[in-house]
Amino acid sequence: MKFERANITTSTSTPIRDVIAVIDHSATQIALVVNDSGALVGTVTDGDIRRSLLRGESLDQPIENIMHRGFRALTEHSTGDEALALMRREKIRQIPVLDSAGRLVQVFFLDELIRPVILPNSVVIMAGGEGKRLRPMTQNCPKPMLRVGDRPLLEIILQQCIDAGFREFYLAVNYLKHQIKDYFGDGARFNVQIRYLEETQPLGTAGALSLLSQRPTKPLLVMNGDVLTRVDFSCLLRFHEEHNPAATLCVREHATQIPYGVVRTDDIHVLGLEEKPVLTHYVNAGIYLLNPELLDLLPENQFYHMPQLLEQAVGQQCRVAAFPIHEYWLDVGLPETLERAHGEWR
Template sequence: MKALLLAGGLGTRLRPLTENRPKPMALVGNRPWLEHLILDYKQQGIRSFVIAVKHYREMIESHLGDGSKYGVSIEYAVEKELLGTAGAIKNAEALLGDRFLVVNADIIHQMDLQKAIRFHEEHDGMVTICLTEVDDPSHYGAVEMGQGGRIRSFVEKPKLAEAPSNLINAGIYIVDRAALRYIPSGGAVSIEKETFPLLIRNGAGVFGHKLEGYWMDMGTTERYRQLHWDVLDRRFPLPISGEALDDNGIWLGTGVRIGQGALLVPPVMIGPNVTIGDRSVIGPYAVVGAGSRIGGGVRMARTILWDRCRIRTGAQLSNCIFGTGTHAGPHILHEAVCNRVLEVQRP
């Protein structure tokens, strides 16, 4: 079975971090999420991928290539213009088999794929929508479930009082090729607003399967931070590169240099080839990307640095997120967010 990963959008809600990269390539635990996703699916038996690309196509293709370095096969379905979620699937039709997975590639999740596939094989429908439960379904597509998991209605972004349930579309689908007949070619089509309601009305069989693993829409900086705290607390057991120090919540990459009197307060994840200056205090809840340089006397907590950041001597950072190559300090900064093309000044 192939997995089609939808990675063509811009990810505007995570800006400015995604000003220069697609949201699925945002770093999660010092590695692009799209890479984590492919490796996780590979471990669960999926070794053939199609990636739907539009914006920043070159970045994705240059990083992932044909997949051989990961032990998988990757093909690319290129959109000349944005086609929407269903349009992107239709555009990739020639690369897909009789049954395939579709995944919104910017959704953070860890699930039992084989359990979902078995559920799909046991019903007579064309589509299985993987579902997760949230407190407020008004930002998502909410479903009304019937007997045996059949979905009776699908409402995209309902008002809270009008939502049919708290079960929402998790952005992961198992699709039979026959469902592609319901998607017109050549234009933008929304699977949530158009295709699913059409399939339900026509009795084609749309079923829901509730996920039991971790799920997070990282579309805001607040949720992006929380995702990393969940990784550090191991609520989301994402593999962490580097050496774990005595199971105390500190992970160090290779080539890390720590100055005299510097203190790491767990949980902390330090990427490879990072330098931390004398008497700096890093943590709790800090993620430092590869090749970053932190000056002396820095205080940094609940902060995420991507690769090759420079933090000047004496800076104090809390609840900050800095994209690749950001230079910051020596100011006191709280909840600052910027990408590599900016230099942070006083708020």
């Protein structure tokens, strides 16, 4: 990735929400904060952003409030080998290079210094639903095979996973499953392996996992087959590895405006009034990383939704972590969201 200063740098007063756009658009997982003279004063990684979202930080506050001031940097004449050694030692993925005045000269990126990694994790994509809310479009076409642009939605999801390094896939199928199986086959034309979890009855968003012929040895990526997103799977895997939960649930911030003035009371006494407040919540984004042992909690070949599995895990004292998605995300489950996908997805 060629270093383009304008695409990766920002100022201390830039709002967090604008820095999110810088990180997303540059695909470097980092923004570099510089002062008026061009000297580097702080860094903000993708992980810093997600942690601030979980803390409930306002996206309108300046980035200097959450930037990392104790960053590591190299001098102007450092080599790629020196950068790689430091990255491995410090477990970091980007190293800025500064001149004698502290001004940004270059950035080394780990992904450029090492060969692409083939991930050992398997992926399960839930593609068995009938898509009743999208009738009549799904009358003779399974929902994951509806086209967004010139490709089926399921192919877009599959290709994103392939680009991230995944090579072993399971497609959970039921409704009009022959169309999916005929299109994707065994995965040979995508240079991956595809197997099928064939439901004889609807099994919900988790039940099909009980059909896996063998228990995976690595955390299992599970995705709904109607989600369009640009989430960085490598960040998700690193997050799961660093925090070591039994499961990681991807969440998305959702805002709801109350159309009335809200009154806070104590008995008959009015404590305060707020006109049409906006409430924000994290909602389930339909993307999960599950440790293999969680599959033992599933009933065999029975309807079971993923929230049931995660609630059962929490009830048994298993840790479930939330991974906030700030990248593009869209649930393509309604005619209006499918129309949005046609206009927004490139």
